[in-house]
Amino acid sequence: MNRKKKINQVFKKKVKQANARLNGKAKPRYISKAERLKLEQDSDSTTGTADTESIES
Numbered sequence: 401m402n403r404k405k406k407i408n409q410v411f412k413k414k415v416k417q418a419n420a421r422l423n424g425k426a427k428p429r430y431i432s433k434a435e436r437l438k439l440e441q442d443s444d445s446t447t448g449t450a451d452t453e454s455i456e457s
Contacts, residue, residue, distance in 0.1 A: 431439075
């Protein structure tokens with residue numbers, strides 16, 4: 401009984417890992433607080449230049 405159980409456990413584990421690889425990741429990649437601030441500043445600077453261009457025109 402124990403040998404059969406162990407074989408089934410190993411088989412189920414391999415199947416589960418294979419399915420996980422095929423499905424990809426459910427969670428998005430973690431972005432640190434510093435990176436979020438940097439991205440926010442970059443987006444603010446690009447929108448800020450667009451705003452000043454529209455005012456000058």
